[in-house]
Each structure stands twice: as structure tokens, then as C-alpha cells.
Amino acid sequence: MKLSLNWLKEFVRIKGDAAQVAEIFTLLGFEVEAIEEPGALLKKVITAKILKIKKHPQADKLHLVRVNDGKDVREIVCGANNIEPGQIVPLANEGVTLPNSQTIKRISIRGIESNGMLCSAKELGLGTDHTGIFILDKATKVGVALDKALDLDDVVLDITVSPNRADCLSVLGLAREYAAKTGQRVKEKKYPLREFAKPRDLSLAALKINEPKLCSKYVARTIYGVKVQDSPWWLKQRLLSAGVRPVNNVVDVTNYILMETGQPLHAFDADKISLIRGQRQIIVRLAKDGEWLFTLDGEKRQLDKTMLVIADSQKPLALAGVMGGRDTEVTPGTKNVVLEAAVFNPLAVRKASRRLGLRSESSGRFERGIDFEAVEKNSDQAASLIAKISGGRVARGKVVVSQKRPKNNKAVIFNTGQVSSLLGVDLPTSQIKKYFNSLGFTSAGSGKKLKITAPSWRHDIFYEADLIEEVGRLYGYNRLNPTYLKGELRPAEFQPETDLVERLKDEMVRLGFTEVYNYSFYSEDKAAESGFKTAEHYQVANPLNREQKLMRTSLWPWLKNNIIKNLGNFDEFKIFEIGQVFWAGEPRPREVPMIGAAIVQKKSSPEKAFRELRGILESLNQAFRFNALFDFQPTGDSSYQIMANKSPIGVMRILSRSDIEKFSDTATAAFFEIRLDLLGQMLKPSQAYRSYSPYPRIVRDLAVEVNESVKFSDVARIICEINRQTISEPEPMGLISDINIFDEVYRGAKLGPNKKSLPIRLVFQSRRRTLENHEVDKIQGRISGELQRKLQAKIRGI
Amino acid sequence: MKDQLKSIYEEAKIKIERASDSAELERLFIEYLGRKSKLTNLLRNIKNLPVQERGETGNLANRIRQAIESGIRTRRQGLKAPTGHKTLIDRTLPGIMPALGHYHPLTKFIRLVESIFISMGFEVVSGPEIELAKYNFDLLNIPQDHPARDLWDTYYIKAAQGNKSFEQKEQLLLRTQTSPVQIRAMLKRQPPVRLIAPGRVFRHEATDSSHESTFYQCEGLVIDAGVKVTDLIGTLSIFLKRIFGENVKIRVRPEYYPFVEPGLDFDIRCQLCGGQGCSVCSQRGWLEILGSGLVHPVVLKNMGVDSKKFSGFAFGLGLDRLMMLSNGVKDIRLSYLGDLRFLRQF
Structure with missing residues (x-):
């Protein structure tokens, strides 16, 4: 507003x-x-009176205009044709900047110097007309600032x-x-209304309300003999200040009273309402299916039977409370006007307005509720003003159809003690009553319980709390003294899901990953990469663009997008996201918390990327004591299902070359996505510490050369078997305490095709004593023998 | 034997002093402390001394041994020092930074907000991102077809067509606020209650540098006997001071939210322009920071709370905006791009 x-x-x-x-x-x-x-930019433009107009000696289309600017008389070169001596016009002097950003300079035009410029409406930002000079009222003083002269010092x-x-x-x-x-009273504005007997040939409006529930009041008046033209400047100026475009003197008055009082009004061209038995019958009814209406904005609107219309005996004339119709619009040819002031049902107006996608100053107010009691008065004011400005006369008598006043404003019992217990400030009852009275509420009773009734223009007072608000805002919230919570403190319930999420974030950041947040929805293209069918996605019913069509079922599609986007700036990085994905459920979708993590490496190999990401999983396993045994079951060319203790918990993928190639020649990327609900189930209560062996360890590194088809797990299994043979009562874990890979797996020309060399590190350690080298030699010899025998391995000590 | 020991020490001391490089020190180490050195030989012979002399002599021998050892060590360092680190290290080379991970700035900010409220006895709860219209609107006193619904532009959710497992009986939407968590939390709790619910919310509107379809909010709820507006102002003022500093200027003004009555907005004095008006505060001098109010009696009833016995306040704050203000981020969309050039700065 x-x-x-x-x-x-x-x-x-x-x-x-x-x-x-x-x-x-x-x-x-x-x-x-x-x-x-x-008016800020018009302060430096002044009014001047035209004294004399001569032709420019060097140019046919230009004039030399002699003006009086209040102090001096001077000559200005001007090209406009709408000027005459005696007119008051706006004059901009050298150095003045106009609202259209033009700054006036001293120039000579065809050899004659112009002492300033006379301005058009467009140059002044007061309209679109640029052909003629903006002419002011003849009574305007000369030499005053234009904003004052136009009442724009506002x-x-x-x-x-x-x-x-x-x-x-x-x-x-x-x-x-x-x-x-x-602490003031609002000044009443007076619009004296003079009514006249209707001329014999004028047919007045008659009313028929078919839907009294949707139209609780309708007031119609007729104003005859109007002369439709431009409104006077003061009226235009008021409308412009309110952001309303002036149209003509009748329509402008309806808008003026609307902005002033909040009562929407509509003026019909009376002669375009069809006649029935000498009356212009106005019917308020529901539209019929198939009916249509050209609204004032020139659109053809298809109506349906939920929409309330104002009709004559033939057809709809206006969409009740939303917009008038083009056919009964007030135009320069209009002689007689029917003025409507009504109360339409908020919900009916809202529904029609939404269904047609048509909002107006009127519909916005009807939707929210208008002052039922003020309709007649506002109608009188508008009629009076139309008559005054357009030279018409108000025909005697208004036609009113009204229901009883709706019960929106029942008295509310107000316990004055609530002011101190809810606002936290003690106020005397007299003060509280004064606040209510100043807002037009009536209060009855005294002491602790008051009966408060809101004025007819208020539609928001139902509860005691609503009255507390009125007291609070009149008193001023910033005057209240802050207090602090006190009372019983209950320990917060432990939230295992949230706890896991926060700890995982800590762990991932510790492991060098950077956290990303992605959108919860994505495009159909991304859905195709999610591992779910499009039909397995929840859809956004009203997406604003293609990236908002489907609710994500996986974190992968956006993370992949993150990888590709970041490859432009970084060679190597690690990112992760923790967020919800949406799977089928009832009554709501199942929201499954997921962690997705990706590693991007330069000059790496799929195997290395895989190992690194697997290492992350193993670090988490250790940090959270999941005690899981992981297994990766291939599900496609470069994708795996992650099994923890034999049940699936997520997926792992290696990003294919074709995905990355466009962005980087050297990058390799691996990704995993794991369900946090399942991880959460694997959480165990903190484990007891296991003591370490105080005795020295002996490390032996072996290069185990095997066929590509032999897996590390095959080698490890054999070594474990040999370790098992070293188990005894004092050595329940055996003498081999660790088996690992300590370097890159070597593949290359030296080995020949389909061969690899696994750099295996064995750690020997007893929990009871210092091991001797010869004992270790013996076990190592047995390992080499078994690996050669069972896996045809070649072994080199390192 | 004591004299012998002493003369060995004197001799060694001089030689160590004169040694000019570390190779010579190595040789001296072997000469005086090695297995075949005079000192070692003497030590071996201590057992042949009369019992009463053994202790004292042994002690002396050990002290001398230690003195020679530390003398060699000290001299070794002395030899290195003048030619050492200063010339071999270009201290102007940039440091080698470990490849650290980074938290998303919103994660950091949410944790900060949580810690402030936890310190005031609040618990942290969460709720679903796809909500039933009932929880997001109806039970919060925002009826269907009420103009108040226009305050929230909403994404609606439907199941894929022809997929039976998706059949939906209730209207689904992307929650436009974290307020539904209030209702959900209270279905399981009895007052007194102090909770906050940070989380992801969605608004159906075009995006620009200050508007996003996706952002984070933190909802708060307090219900107890005798909770009043001044408690609300006190509690939230503490929060704002923790975030923006003790000297932040706070203003409270009435605002309308259907689920509270009275409703209040908190503004802070724009810290960039000090209230003069600038582009950050849209020339207003104040920044709108959070919405709040006393829980509406209808909402209390919907939560199953007796409004005769209990009152409460609720609040909601936009975490993105607060995070942006405290980090100087000018575009809300940066949070959701996954761009490491942004994320690595936090």
C-alpha cells in the first residue's frame, strides 16, 4: 500500500x-x-507564464517564446505546438536535471540562444505525452517550484x-x-451529497440478488448527465501517488474512494445495461458453464458455475469483486452511470480470482474482508464526488439490498490480568481501555473482566490473544523489560540419528572431505543416473524449471555434477554430502538419510581410487566401531553393492572415463553412497580397550607375483591359514599380527601380460616374548611355499 | 684408578674441544666410549678393586662417561650450528598445507546456533522435508483458501502416475517452514518444553542473489506455565547478541503470522551502514532477522496443550541469511552449487 x-x-x-x-x-x-x-526531482523546475510567441527566424518549426519566470523575462526556443500566450508552463533552467535524467545546458538553436527549456509531461515524469508542453492550471502562481505548484511536495x-x-x-x-x-481523532471528510429527481427518460437500476450468501450487501446509485473526460490534476496526482493509473474522471473517483476508504466500487455505463420493464435490472448470480466475459483488461474470460457475476437480463457484465466488463465500461461517450458498492464473500472472490489468475485492487480487499457498515456512506461519497467532478447529478434514492450484519465481531471477554501474565507489564485498566477506545473498539465492564467489541472494519479479533496484541503494539514492545526463562529443565532426549550425522560429518572432514549441499530435487536426466526409474520418483507438481521436476532418490546425480563442475578448477578433491532421499511410503514418503562421498584423483587408476575410498569406509568402520566385514559385489561394469556383514548397505561406483573425459584427461573418480539408517543399526556401545604387545615386532616385506586372476584375498586367506597353525594357548591370535599392502601393486612389462606383483607386508609379533629371527624365517618359508604351491606365485623378499 | 679416570677425562675434554668436524667426533666417541676404549677397560676392572672402593670408583667412572658423551653431543651441535638451518631453509617458501576437509558454512552456522540454544536448556529435534499439508498449514492455523496461505509459495508433491506403491491419500508438499516440527514434537511431549528444529525448507519462487528455492530455517518453541512476551524478547536478544556481538542494536515490531498472537519480528541495526541506509539493508537501516510470537491459542489446542495452564512462544529464523551476514556472503545460491572455490574458504 x-x-x-x-x-x-x-x-x-x-x-x-x-x-x-x-x-x-x-x-x-x-x-x-x-x-x-x-516530487524531489521537480523542486528545481519553476512555473513561468508565456507572454509572447514568435516564429524562429531560421527554422519553420521552432518558436521563440518570451516568458516571465517571476523575476525576469526571457526568451526560450521551443518546438511544441500546443502553447499559447497566457499559459503557465514548467521551465527548467540551465543545470537542472529532469526526472528523465536529462540535464539542461545552455545551447543555441539555429543561432539563437535558449535561456532554459519548457518541459513535456514525459520529460517531467508525469505522463507519457512528449509532443506538447505540460500546461498547468491558469491560476498557478508564477516562479514557484513545480513540485509545490503540482502538489507534488509529498x-x-x-x-x-x-x-x-x-x-x-x-x-x-x-x-x-x-x-x-x-492520541488524536481522525478528522471526518465531508462530501456533501445533493440528490435530484431523475429525468423522465432515465431508467434507474433495480436489484436482484440470487446468491445472498455470496453477496451480503449491494448498493446501486445512478448518476446522470456526466461528462466523461480527464480528471483534474489533484485527483490524478492522488491516484499516481497510490500507484493507480488515472483513466477518466468517473473511474478515477471510484479508485480514489477505494484507496481512501478501502471500499471497492465499480461504475457501469448505465445505458449499456439492458432494459426490462423500464428498469436496468442488475442480477447478482453464479455464472453458467460456458458463459464468458471480456474483462476491462481486454481478456476474454471463460466463466464457470462457481464464479459470482453481476449480470443484466442478458449476460454477465462484471466478475463480482474482481473486475468489470469491457462492454459496460465507462467511456468518453458515457452519459449515465450506475455505481456499485457491495460486499462479496471473501472466499468466492478469492477462488474466482485464483481460478482466472486475475488479481485486482478490488479482489485483494474483498478476499480479506471489507467494512460492512461503511458501504452506504462510501457509495454516497463516491456519488457526490463523481457528480461534482463530471458535472452530472445524483439521482434520488439508492437501491440497497442487505443481509444482516455478519457476526465477525462478537464481544471478546478480556481478562486484564493477561496483560501482565502474557505481555509481562502491569497496566492499569483505565490505560487498557484507553488503548481499545483509541482504536475504535468498545469496551464494557470494569475491573478485571472487560467485554471488548471490535469495530466493523476489523476482521482479525476473535481471541483474547488478539486483544493482547492490540495492547502490546500500542504500548510498544521496545518499552518492555526483557526477562529470561525460568522453570523446570528436562534433560534432552538422546537423538541417535542426529548424533550419527554430526559425528560422521566430523569424521569425513577429518578424513579430508569437503561438505557440499545439493538440491533435494533434480531433472529427469539426473533421475536416469540415480539407479531408480523415473516412475519411482515423487514428482514436484509445480516445478519452476527442469531441475525441480523429481525428488531425489539418490545423492549421486548431484554429486556427479559437483565433480564435473569442480574439475574445471581442481585436479584432486574429496567431497561428501549427508542428506535425505525420498522413497515410496505412506502416508508420507520414506525419507532415508544418506551419506554420499566422492574422491577425485589425478594420474590415478580405478583400482587406486577404489582402494582409497574403501579405505575411507574402513576408517569409518574403525572410528565408529561398526565391526563390519565389508564386501563389494559387482553389479555392473564399474559399480558395486557394498555389503556389510553380508547385507547390502549402499553402492560404490567408479566414474567412467566417458563421463570425465570432456573435463579432464588425467582424473579418476570413485563414489559411494550408504544408508545411514543401516549404519546406525550397526553402531555398538563403546568397546573395551585391547592391550597391545610390549614385545618388539619383526616386519617382513614380500613381493608376491601372481596371475591377474589371483586376488589379494586369495593370498591373505593362505597366510591366515598358516597363522592359524601358530595359534597356541599363550598365543591365541597366532604370531602374524598384520597383513597389508605397503606400496603400489606393480603391473608392467617386466612381469609380462596378466601378471601383477603384490607388495605384501607381514608383521610378526608375540604377546608373550621377543620373537627370534629364525622362528619368523620358518613361518615365512612356509608362507612362500604355500603361495608357490597353491597360487603358482613367484616370491621375492624385499 | 681414580687418577687414571681423571686424566682420561681431561685428555678427552681437550680433544673434543679441538675437534673440527663431526667425523673426528665420531672417532673420539669410539676412542673414549667404544668397547675397546681405555674407559671401558677400566670399568671392567672395577670388580677387581677392594669392595670399599668399588662404589665410589664406579660412580666416578660413570659420571665421566656421561660427561664425555654429553660433551661430544654438545660439540656436535656446535659444529653444525653456524653452517646449519638458516642457510639451508628458504623461509619465504609457502607452507605445505595438509589437504583438509571443510564443513559447509551452513553446517558450521547451524552448530553455532544449536550450541547457543542448548546452553539455554533447549533440545534439538528434526522433522520430515516432505510434509502433509495438515502439518505445514492446517494445524498451524493457516486454513485452506485463506489469504494467509499466500505468505508461503509452496511446492506440491505428487506420486508418479500409475505407480501403486505411491498412492497418496493426503496432500503432500515440500515444507515451507520448520514450524510443522512444533506440532510433531508436541504430539509426543508434555510441557515444559524448550526445543529448536533446524532444517531444510523450500519456497516456490524465482531465485536471485537473496532468494532460493531451498534454504535452511531454525524453528524454536517454548511451552511452560507463565511464559510471556518479555521472556521471548529476553531469550532471543541473548541469541542475537551471541551471534552479532554484545553491542548489536535490536528492535522488536509487530508482525502477522497465523500461528502466533501476538506476532513479533526482530530487526537488528544494519552493521554495515550503522543505520544510515545501504544496499545490504535496502536503505532501511534495519535488517529483519527473525519472526516470533506467543503461540496462537488455536495452535496450542492443536498440539493438545491446555492454554489455560500453559503459554508459550515460537520463533523462526532464516539460517542462510544469518550465515551470509556473519560471513559476508552476498549470494544465497553459492551455498547450493557445491563449488569448492566457495566451500574451501570455510
Whole structure:
């Protein structure tokens, strides 16, 4: 809502500058988004009177205009054709910058120097006309600043009005608030209404309300003999300040009263409403399926039977509360006008407006509720003003059809003690009553219990809490003394899921991974990479773009996108995400928490990337004591199912060359995604510490050359078997304490095709004594023998 | 024997002093401390001494041995020092930084927010991202077809067509706020309650540098006997001071939210312009930081809380915006791009 302070001043006295007024509104709950000064750029343009116009001696289309600027007389070169001696016009002197950003310079045109420039509406930002000079009223003083002359020395506040306060979508409503806060009464504005007997040949409007539930009040008046033309400047200026485009003097008055009072009004061209038995019958009814209407914005609107329309005996004329129809629009040819002021059902207006995608100043107010009691008065004011401005006369008598006043404002019992127990401040009852009275509420009773009734323009008062708010905002929340919570403290419940997520994040960051956040939805292309069918995805019913079509079932598609995007800037990186994916469920989807992690390496191999990522999994296994035995079952060319203790918990993939090639020649990427709900189930209570052996260890490194088909696990199994033979009562774990790979697995020309060399490190250690070299030699010899015999391995000591 | 020991020590001391390189020190080490050295030989002979002399002589021999050893060590360091580190290390070379992982800035910020509230006795809870309309709107006093619903632009969710396992009886949507967690939490709890619910929320609107389809909110709820507006102001002021510093200027003003009454917004004085008005605060001088209010009686009833006995307050804050303000991030979308050039700065 744009509020002109000059307009506001017609209702209340204003103290202080615009910023102070803005603060009062903001602290009352009407946040001022911006303070605008529409006339700021016109302060330096002055009014001047044209004394004489001569032709330019060197140019046919130019004039030499002699003007009086209040101090001097001077000559200006001008090309416009709408000027005459005696007119008052805007004059911009050298150095002045106009609203269109043009700065006036001293120039000579065809040899004659121009002492400034006369301005068009467009140059002044006051309209679109650029062909002629903007002509002011003849009574305007000469030599005054244009903003003053045009009543533009105004400040406009751009105010956010919350949906529960439709009454403040009007100057009057905001004036009431300002008056209540500053201890004033709102000044009544007077619109004297003179009614005239209707001419014999004029047919008045008659009303028929078919849907009284959807139209609780309808007031129709006829104004005859209007002369439709441009509105006077003051009226245009008021509408412009409120952000409404001026149309003509009849329509402008309806908009003016709308902005001033919040009552939507509509003017019909009376002669375009069809006649029945000498009357212009107006019917408020539901539309019929198949009916249509050209609305004022020129669109053809298909109607249906849920929509309320204003019709004559033939056809719909207007969409009730939303927009008028083009066929009954007030145009320059209009002579007689039917003025509608009504109350339509908020929900009906809202539904019609939504269904047609058509919002208007009217629909916004009807949706939120208007002042039922003020309709007649507002109708009278508008009729009076139309007559005054357009030269018409108001025909005697208004036609009113009204239901009983709706019961939105029942009295609410207000326990004054609640002020101290809910707001935290003690206020005397007299003060509380004063606040309510200042807002137009009535209060009955005294002492602790008051009966408070809200005024007819309020639609937001149902509970005691609503009244507390009124007291709070008038008192001022910033005056309250802060207090702190006290009371029983209950220990928070332990949340194992959240705990796991947070600890995993710590662990991943510790392992060198950087956390990413991706969107919860993605495109169909990404869905194709998720491992789920498109039909297994929940859909977004109203996506704004293709990346919002489906709810993710996997973290992978976005992580892959992250990998590819980052390859442009980084050779090697590790990223992870923890987030929810969405799988079928009832009544809501199953939201499964996932961890996805990816490693990108330069000059690596798929095997190395795989090992590194497997190592991450093993680190997590250790850190969280999952005690899981992992196994990776191939499910495709480069994808695996991760099994923990033989049940699946996630997937692992190596990113294919073709995916990466476009972005990097040297990168290799591996990825895993694991269900956190399953990981959580593997969590065990903290384990007891196991003592380590105090005796020295003996390390032996072997290069075990085998066929490619032999797996490390085959080698390890044989070594474990030999270790088992070393188990005795004092050595329950055997004498080999660790088997690992200590270097790169070698493949190359030296070995020949299909061969690899596994660099295996064995650690020997006793828990009871210092091992002797010769004992270890013996076990190592046995290992070499078995590996040669069973795996045809070649062994080299290192 | 004592004299012999002493003369060995004197001799060694001089030779160590004069040694000019570490090779010579090595030789001296063998000469005086090696297996075949005079000192070792003498030590071996101690057992032949009369019993009463053994202790004293042994002691002396050991002291001398240690003195020679430490003398050689000290001299060795002395030999290295002048030619050592200073010339071999180019101290202007950049450090080698370990390849650290980084938390997402929102994770860090959420943890900070949580720790502040936990210190005031709050517990942290969470809820689903795809919600039933009932929890996101209806039970929060935002009825279907009410203009208040326009305050939240909503993504609606439907099941894939023709997939039976997806058949849905209730209207699903992406939660537009973390407030539904309030309702869910209270179905399982009885007052007194103090909780916060940080989480991901969604708004159906075009994105730009300050608007995202996806962002994070933190919801808070306190219910107890006698909870009042001044408690709300006190609690949230502490929170804002922890985040923005003790001197932050706070302003409270009325605001409308259907699930609270009265509703309050908290603003802080723009720290960039000090209230003069700048692009960060849209020339207002104040930054809107969080929404709050006393829980609406209808919502209390929907939570199964007796509003005659208990009152409460609720609040919601946009974590992205707060994180951006405290880190100087100018574009909300950076959080969701997965770009390491951004993420590695946190």
C-alpha cells in the first residue's frame, strides 16, 4: 500500500518528518519498506507564464517564446505546438536535471540562444505525452517550484499490510492507526451529497440478488448527465501517488474512494445495461458453464458455475469483486452511470480470482474482508464526488439490498490480568481501555473482566490473544523489560540419528572431505543416473524449471555434477554430502538419510581410487566401531553393492572415463553412497580397550607375483591359514599380527601380460616374548611355499 | 684408578674441544666410549678393586662417561650450528598445507546456533522435508483458501502416475517452514518444553542473489506455565547478541503470522551502514532477522496443550541469511552449487 503523507494529512495532524512517521507505522506493525519522494526531482523546475510567441527566424518549426519566470523575462526556443500566450508552463533552467535524467545546458538553436527549456509531461515524469508542453492550471502562481505548484511536495510511504488487516489497505485505515498511536481523532471528510429527481427518460437500476450468501450487501446509485473526460490534476496526482493509473474522471473517483476508504466500487455505463420493464435490472448470480466475459483488461474470460457475476437480463457484465466488463465500461461517450458498492464473500472472490489468475485492487480487499457498515456512506461519497467532478447529478434514492450484519465481531471477554501474565507489564485498566477506545473498539465492564467489541472494519479479533496484541503494539514492545526463562529443565532426549550425522560429518572432514549441499530435487536426466526409474520418483507438481521436476532418490546425480563442475578448477578433491532421499511410503514418503562421498584423483587408476575410498569406509568402520566385514559385489561394469556383514548397505561406483573425459584427461573418480539408517543399526556401545604387545615386532616385506586372476584375498586367506597353525594357548591370535599392502601393486612389462606383483607386508609379533629371527624365517618359508604351491606365485623378499 | 679416570677425562675434554668436524667426533666417541676404549677397560676392572672402593670408583667412572658423551653431543651441535638451518631453509617458501576437509558454512552456522540454544536448556529435534499439508498449514492455523496461505509459495508433491506403491491419500508438499516440527514434537511431549528444529525448507519462487528455492530455517518453541512476551524478547536478544556481538542494536515490531498472537519480528541495526541506509539493508537501516510470537491459542489446542495452564512462544529464523551476514556472503545460491572455490574458504 502506497500512502501519500499529504493524503494522510487530510485525516490527521502529522508531527515530525517522514522518517518519524514511517517509524510509527513500522512499530505499529505496518512495516514501511521504502520512503519515496515523487516530487524531489521537480523542486528545481519553476512555473513561468508565456507572454509572447514568435516564429524562429531560421527554422519553420521552432518558436521563440518570451516568458516571465517571476523575476525576469526571457526568451526560450521551443518546438511544441500546443502553447499559447497566457499559459503557465514548467521551465527548467540551465543545470537542472529532469526526472528523465536529462540535464539542461545552455545551447543555441539555429543561432539563437535558449535561456532554459519548457518541459513535456514525459520529460517531467508525469505522463507519457512528449509532443506538447505540460500546461498547468491558469491560476498557478508564477516562479514557484513545480513540485509545490503540482502538489507534488509529498512523501509516499510504501507500506506492507499483513493479510489480516485489509482495513489498512486504505488511507483512512492507516490514519486510524496513526491517530490511535499519537492520541488524536481522525478528522471526518465531508462530501456533501445533493440528490435530484431523475429525468423522465432515465431508467434507474433495480436489484436482484440470487446468491445472498455470496453477496451480503449491494448498493446501486445512478448518476446522470456526466461528462466523461480527464480528471483534474489533484485527483490524478492522488491516484499516481497510490500507484493507480488515472483513466477518466468517473473511474478515477471510484479508485480514489477505494484507496481512501478501502471500499471497492465499480461504475457501469448505465445505458449499456439492458432494459426490462423500464428498469436496468442488475442480477447478482453464479455464472453458467460456458458463459464468458471480456474483462476491462481486454481478456476474454471463460466463466464457470462457481464464479459470482453481476449480470443484466442478458449476460454477465462484471466478475463480482474482481473486475468489470469491457462492454459496460465507462467511456468518453458515457452519459449515465450506475455505481456499485457491495460486499462479496471473501472466499468466492478469492477462488474466482485464483481460478482466472486475475488479481485486482478490488479482489485483494474483498478476499480479506471489507467494512460492512461503511458501504452506504462510501457509495454516497463516491456519488457526490463523481457528480461534482463530471458535472452530472445524483439521482434520488439508492437501491440497497442487505443481509444482516455478519457476526465477525462478537464481544471478546478480556481478562486484564493477561496483560501482565502474557505481555509481562502491569497496566492499569483505565490505560487498557484507553488503548481499545483509541482504536475504535468498545469496551464494557470494569475491573478485571472487560467485554471488548471490535469495530466493523476489523476482521482479525476473535481471541483474547488478539486483544493482547492490540495492547502490546500500542504500548510498544521496545518499552518492555526483557526477562529470561525460568522453570523446570528436562534433560534432552538422546537423538541417535542426529548424533550419527554430526559425528560422521566430523569424521569425513577429518578424513579430508569437503561438505557440499545439493538440491533435494533434480531433472529427469539426473533421475536416469540415480539407479531408480523415473516412475519411482515423487514428482514436484509445480516445478519452476527442469531441475525441480523429481525428488531425489539418490545423492549421486548431484554429486556427479559437483565433480564435473569442480574439475574445471581442481585436479584432486574429496567431497561428501549427508542428506535425505525420498522413497515410496505412506502416508508420507520414506525419507532415508544418506551419506554420499566422492574422491577425485589425478594420474590415478580405478583400482587406486577404489582402494582409497574403501579405505575411507574402513576408517569409518574403525572410528565408529561398526565391526563390519565389508564386501563389494559387482553389479555392473564399474559399480558395486557394498555389503556389510553380508547385507547390502549402499553402492560404490567408479566414474567412467566417458563421463570425465570432456573435463579432464588425467582424473579418476570413485563414489559411494550408504544408508545411514543401516549404519546406525550397526553402531555398538563403546568397546573395551585391547592391550597391545610390549614385545618388539619383526616386519617382513614380500613381493608376491601372481596371475591377474589371483586376488589379494586369495593370498591373505593362505597366510591366515598358516597363522592359524601358530595359534597356541599363550598365543591365541597366532604370531602374524598384520597383513597389508605397503606400496603400489606393480603391473608392467617386466612381469609380462596378466601378471601383477603384490607388495605384501607381514608383521610378526608375540604377546608373550621377543620373537627370534629364525622362528619368523620358518613361518615365512612356509608362507612362500604355500603361495608357490597353491597360487603358482613367484616370491621375492624385499 | 681414580687418577687414571681423571686424566682420561681431561685428555678427552681437550680433544673434543679441538675437534673440527663431526667425523673426528665420531672417532673420539669410539676412542673414549667404544668397547675397546681405555674407559671401558677400566670399568671392567672395577670388580677387581677392594669392595670399599668399588662404589665410589664406579660412580666416578660413570659420571665421566656421561660427561664425555654429553660433551661430544654438545660439540656436535656446535659444529653444525653456524653452517646449519638458516642457510639451508628458504623461509619465504609457502607452507605445505595438509589437504583438509571443510564443513559447509551452513553446517558450521547451524552448530553455532544449536550450541547457543542448548546452553539455554533447549533440545534439538528434526522433522520430515516432505510434509502433509495438515502439518505445514492446517494445524498451524493457516486454513485452506485463506489469504494467509499466500505468505508461503509452496511446492506440491505428487506420486508418479500409475505407480501403486505411491498412492497418496493426503496432500503432500515440500515444507515451507520448520514450524510443522512444533506440532510433531508436541504430539509426543508434555510441557515444559524448550526445543529448536533446524532444517531444510523450500519456497516456490524465482531465485536471485537473496532468494532460493531451498534454504535452511531454525524453528524454536517454548511451552511452560507463565511464559510471556518479555521472556521471548529476553531469550532471543541473548541469541542475537551471541551471534552479532554484545553491542548489536535490536528492535522488536509487530508482525502477522497465523500461528502466533501476538506476532513479533526482530530487526537488528544494519552493521554495515550503522543505520544510515545501504544496499545490504535496502536503505532501511534495519535488517529483519527473525519472526516470533506467543503461540496462537488455536495452535496450542492443536498440539493438545491446555492454554489455560500453559503459554508459550515460537520463533523462526532464516539460517542462510544469518550465515551470509556473519560471513559476508552476498549470494544465497553459492551455498547450493557445491563449488569448492566457495566451500574451501570455510
